[in-house]
Amino acid sequence: MATAAKVLRNFYRDSVSLMQLSSTFAKLPGVEQASAVMASPNNIRLLRDAGLLTESVDASANDLLISLQGNAGALESALAAAESALKQPPSSSENGLSRGIPPRSIEMGLGNMVGANLVLISTPGEYAASEAFKALSLGLNVMLFSDNVELKDEIALKRFAQSRDLIVMGPDCGTAIINGIPLAFANVVRHGVIGVVGASGTGLQQVTCLADRWGGGISQAIGTGGHDLHRDVGGISMLQGLKALAADPSTSVIVLISKPPSPEVAGRVLEAAEGAGKPVVANFLGADPALVRRGNVFAATTLEDAAAAAVALAEGRNPDDAKPKCTPISIPSGLSPGQQYIRGLYSGGTFCYEATLLLKKELGQVFSNTPVDPGDRLHDVWTSRAHTVVDLGDDLFTRGRPHPMIDHRLRNERLIKEATDPETAVILLDVVLGHGSHADPAGEIVPVVQKARDLAGKAGRDLVIVGFVCGTAGDPQNLARQEMALREAGVILAESNAQAVRMATAVAVRAGAVGGRL
Amino acid sequence: MIQALFQEKLQVLNVGLSSFADSIAMAGGSALQIEWAPPAQGQAEVGRDLARLINLSAVETANQTAFDAYQSAQPVLRGIGIAGQVIPNMADRMILHSGPPIAWRDMCGPMRGAIVGAILYEGWAENLAKAEAMASGGEIAFEPCHHHNAVGPMAGIISPSMPVWMVTNTINGNQAFSNFNEGLGKALRFGANGPDVITRLKWMGQVLAPALRTGVELLGGMDLKPMMAQALHMGDEVHNRNAAASSLFLKRFISALLKAHIPAADVSTVVEFIAGNDHFFLNLSMAACKAMLDSAHGVPGSSMVTAMARNGVEFGIRVSGTGNRWFTAEAPLVDGLFFPGYTTADAAPDLGDSAITETAGVGGFAMAASPAIVKFVGGTPQDAIDNTMTMTHITIGRNNAFTLPSLNFAGSPAGIDIRKVVDTGIQPIINTGIAHREAGIGQIGAGITRAPLACFTQAVSALANTIVDG
Structure with a gap:
């Protein structure tokens, strides 16, 4: 280990600058230790004690002394570099005030966006309730996209919100459109007079997209999360949304979407709907329409019916005459005798549930991971049996992977598996567009559809693939382009889930009848 | 009314997936992304406690x-006292230290060294070995300065016969104390306890403290807050840089010192001592801060x-x-x-x-x-x-x-x-x-x-x- 030193005569730097320089010089190549000091006798002694200075130097306290310790070969160039660094003028710093830091909490964000009126939360579930509580405490409405929030937290949040005249959309609220702005997984829809409150994200997407497709428009779409109409939650958010839409002069028709609420919650919601002062279309999936229908409240049995009724009411027509017509499907002749079952591969939970309801009515038993009747539970969710529809967005499938609306791999694998099953007659698919969804779902699905048809063809079978695209012309993915690509690949497209299910049913009924004859 | 939201421009704070903020912006809305990480280092239960306290x-x-x-506190230097006489609940064989409570066996090197030095300074033991035995043998009570309205830099050692600054918040009458700053180099607060350190401490007790006491009395006290404020305008932050504040102190103090009928040789050493220590004011700054905060x-x-x-x-x-x-x-x-x-x-x-x-x-x-x-x-x-x-x-x-x-x-x-x-x-x-x-x-x-x-x-x-x- 060698040392080297250099004296710069009458060269003053304050001690902090010198310490800073010392640490810079210590990083020069080949240098182990470095020091830049004013050459007072005391400092020289310190350097000698530290072993940094071995040669004698002739210097005074007015001189600057650089001393280095390191590889003998590197010290000379390091000294030169150190000297030139010392003599460089200091770099100019920015003037003015702070550069600021990005907000790191809701409260801090409120400092930057003083007019904020909603917090959209999509953190992991265990932290989500706390963030929502903070937002409410700060007087902000909440959309809680996060799932895995405990029911007791949901109840506490919603009651707290209610007491402050704020709303909590969620937890597990995938979709909302507020003041024309799509939130989370939402579609770009025309502005209009139809206000929607929905406990189901894909349900809201289906109704808003179909209304858009049929010439209607949306004033607001308020999500409540799937548990809002649970008995213990009591429909707090749906009742708040309903009340707000009833009072909103820009809304002339209200649509309510939910799985069947508990009877007392249903009673409360329908009572509030009756007092809304404007027509209300209620779609409680699977509920008896007769129990829903009253005064200004119309019952819709499917999401499609709800959208059609709302558009009719918005245009001053009778909603009962507005049932959408189903396009007849031409059944291919190439189905083999054993091909008799429907296999529904859904990315949207509500679509899956609606399909199960409709299929059960026509075909009897339908297996599912989210069955309508507990007896129809598909125990091995990875293997279909008889008529099966699966919600691939269920936790059972998504554990450790992205949602199938974003990542198509899981469904694509399943699609191939169903295509190779000689009992599969029809594969049923939903394709969801909008903000948040995959940028080009058709691009993901088309090659797999082709492969599936090839596989079936090689085994001497035809294969019917029926689907529908839930989206709008305004969506980033563009509805028309997606539909065209899917049709070209041979997917038979319906306008809605209900229509796709009916087409699939027609095929299955015919195939079953044919199969039965043989 | 939630309906009021419909009349406003939607402005969203986005906590979580940043793509949601992008979508809002793409649709012509207004969204601000929060750089969120789980609070409380991911302890969800603490996060819940926190959420309950926000805007409560x-x-x-x-x-x-x-x-x-x-904010309204007015810390004023009122005098100089002897720790054992003026600091509340200061027992005979007690030594105050910095930070939260700590037992002798757990203390860091500088704090132990400083305590040994204080024992020697007090004359409780005649050499290092005996002083250490005394400290480790439980004969001396160790308590944080903060438990006695006091503060001290570094090891923060205050023993009963040391002189201390006495600062009073004149708004609600609470007092705060701090020891004197010994200057840089070998000092008790860094754990040095050699003869030169003890000699200087003795001088501080015998010469410096009386001179300061007389001077402060003649001045009728000294408002510390304006002095700190002025020092902030002169490049100090009154913690790690006290060059300006120490000069301001000396400027105020020197005329009183000259009027105090103190032997000229002492005046000279006192002035030299203060002028030679850019951190002289630090302990006063600390006592002033303590007085302001104790009132809160x-x-x-x-x-x-x-x-x-x-x-x-x-x-x-x-x-x-x-x-x-x-x-x-x-x-x-x-x-x-x-x-x-x-x-x-x-x-x-x-x-x-x-x-x-x-x-x-x-x-x-x-x-x-x-x-x-x-x-x-x-x-x-x-x-x-x-x-x-x-x-x-x-x-x-x-x-x-x-x-x-x-x-x-x-x-x-x-x-x-x-x-x-x-x-x-x-x-x-x-x-x-x-x-x-x-x-x-x-x-x-x-x-x-x-x-x-x-x-x-x-x-x-x-x-x-x-x-x-x-």
């Missing part, structure tokens, strides 16, 4: 009360930090609404620059009560006033401003007495709020000296450190437990 009226009201008491302590429900202190092993904080409890975590190492021949490996972990200055909104919080200081971590004057501005996000308000020229004379951020620290993860910044880990070597550098988050997360849960829902 009980806490907001309490904080206003505490902050007003801090003990407000039920308040989340305002009233003390941050380190004993070289643990970093501890106290909070207005949680009484005299300490919330501690391992003392961090200091990120800084070292005197020639020393490195991080030689450094003791963070030490001393001097973080009382940051707690009071000066020191690191007023770094914008003192660009020279930021160089300790290779920063620029802009960094100094940024550091001060960052602290505005974790404080209750601004001290309108401590204005900062480079921020257009805005007040210095003050009143650390434990809720904001935990919610943002922004740690209070502290300018500090670095002591050698072995006793007696002294200061080996200076730099910046940050208060450990764990202190604040514990405090949030403790405060939440004091507040009943309702």
Whole structure:
């Protein structure tokens, strides 16, 4: 280990600058230790004690002394570099005030966006309730996209919100459109007079997209999360949304979407709907329409019916005459005798549930991971049996992977598996567009559809693939382009889930009848 | 009314998936992405406690009360006393130290060295070995300065016969105490305890203290807050840089000293001593900060930090609404620059009560006033401003007495709020000296450190437990 030193005569730097320089010089190549000091006798002694200075130097306290310790070969160039660094003028710093830091909490964000009126939360579930509580405490409405929030937290949040005249959309609220702005997984829809409150994200997407497709428009779409109409939650958010839409002069028709609420919650919601002062279309999936229908409240049995009724009411027509017509499907002749079952591969939970309801009515038993009747539970969710529809967005499938609306791999694998099953007659698919969804779902699905048809063809079978695209012309993915690509690949497209299910049913009924004859 | 939302422009704070903010912007909406991370280092239960405290009226009201008491405090240097006679509950064989409570066996090197030095200074033992045996043998009570309204830099050692500054907050009458600053180099506060150190301490007791006492009496006391404010305008942050404040003190004091009928030789040594120590004012700054903060302590429900202190092993904080409890975590190492021949490996972990200055909104919080200081971590004057501005996000308000020229004379951020620290993860910044880990070597550098988050997360849960829902 060698040392080297250099004296710069009458060269003053304050001690902090010198310490800073010392640490810079210590990083020069080949240098182990470095020091830049004013050459007072005391400092020289310190350097000698530290072993940094071995040669004698002739210097005074007015001189600057650089001393280095390191590889003998590197010290000379390091000294030169150190000297030139010392003599460089200091770099100019920015003037003015702070550069600021990005907000790191809701409260801090409120400092930057003083007019904020909603917090959209999509953190992991265990932290989500706390963030929502903070937002409410700060007087902000909440959309809680996060799932895995405990029911007791949901109840506490919603009651707290209610007491402050704020709303909590969620937890597990995938979709909302507020003041024309799509939130989370939402579609770009025309502005209009139809206000929607929905406990189901894909349900809201289906109704808003179909209304858009049929010439209607949306004033607001308020999500409540799937548990809002649970008995213990009591429909707090749906009742708040309903009340707000009833009072909103820009809304002339209200649509309510939910799985069947508990009877007392249903009673409360329908009572509030009756007092809304404007027509209300209620779609409680699977509920008896007769129990829903009253005064200004119309019952819709499917999401499609709800959208059609709302558009009719918005245009001053009778909603009962507005049932959408189903396009007849031409059944291919190439189905083999054993091909008799429907296999529904859904990315949207509500679509899956609606399909199960409709299929059960026509075909009897339908297996599912989210069955309508507990007896129809598909125990091995990875293997279909008889008529099966699966919600691939269920936790059972998504554990450790992205949602199938974003990542198509899981469904694509399943699609191939169903295509190779000689009992599969029809594969049923939903394709969801909008903000948040995959940028080009058709691009993901088309090659797999082709492969599936090839596989079936090689085994001497035809294969019917029926689907529908839930989206709008305004969506980033563009509805028309997606539909065209899917049709070209041979997917038979319906306008809605209900229509796709009916087409699939027609095929299955015919195939079953044919199969039965043989 | 939720309906009111329909009449406003939707403005969204987005916590979580940033693509949601992008979609909102793409649709022509207004969204601000929060740089979110799980608060409280991911402890969901603490996060719940925190959420309950955010914007809670009980806490907001309490904080206003505490902050007003801090803000309106007027610390005045009233005199010089002998620790054993003036410090409350100072027992005969008691030695005060910096930071949260700590037993002899756990103390760091500099603190042990300083205690041994104090025992020698007091004459309780005649040599080092006996002094150490006495300290380890349980014959002496060790208590934090903070338990006695006192503060001391580095080891913070105060023994009964040492002279102390007596500072009174004239608004509510509370007192604060601090020892005298011995200067740089070998000093008791760094654990040095050789004969020269003891001799200087004796001189400070016999010559310096009486001279200061007479001078302060002649001056009728000295308002410290304006002096600190003036020093902030002269490039000090009155923690790690006290050059201006020490000069201001001497300027005020010297005429009184000359009138005090003190032997000329003593006047000369006293002036030389004060003039030769750029940190002379530090202990006064600390006592003033302690006096201001003690008046804010003990407000039920308040989340305002009233003390941050380190004993070289643990970093501890106290909070207005949680009484005299300490919330501690391992003392961090200091990120800084070292005197020639020393490195991080030689450094003791963070030490001393001097973080009382940051707690009071000066020191690191007023770094914008003192660009020279930021160089300790290779920063620029802009960094100094940024550091001060960052602290505005974790404080209750601004001290309108401590204005900062480079921020257009805005007040210095003050009143650390434990809720904001935990919610943002922004740690209070502290300018500090670095002591050698072995006793007696002294200061080996200076730099910046940050208060450990764990202190604040514990405090949030403790405060939440004091507040009943309702």
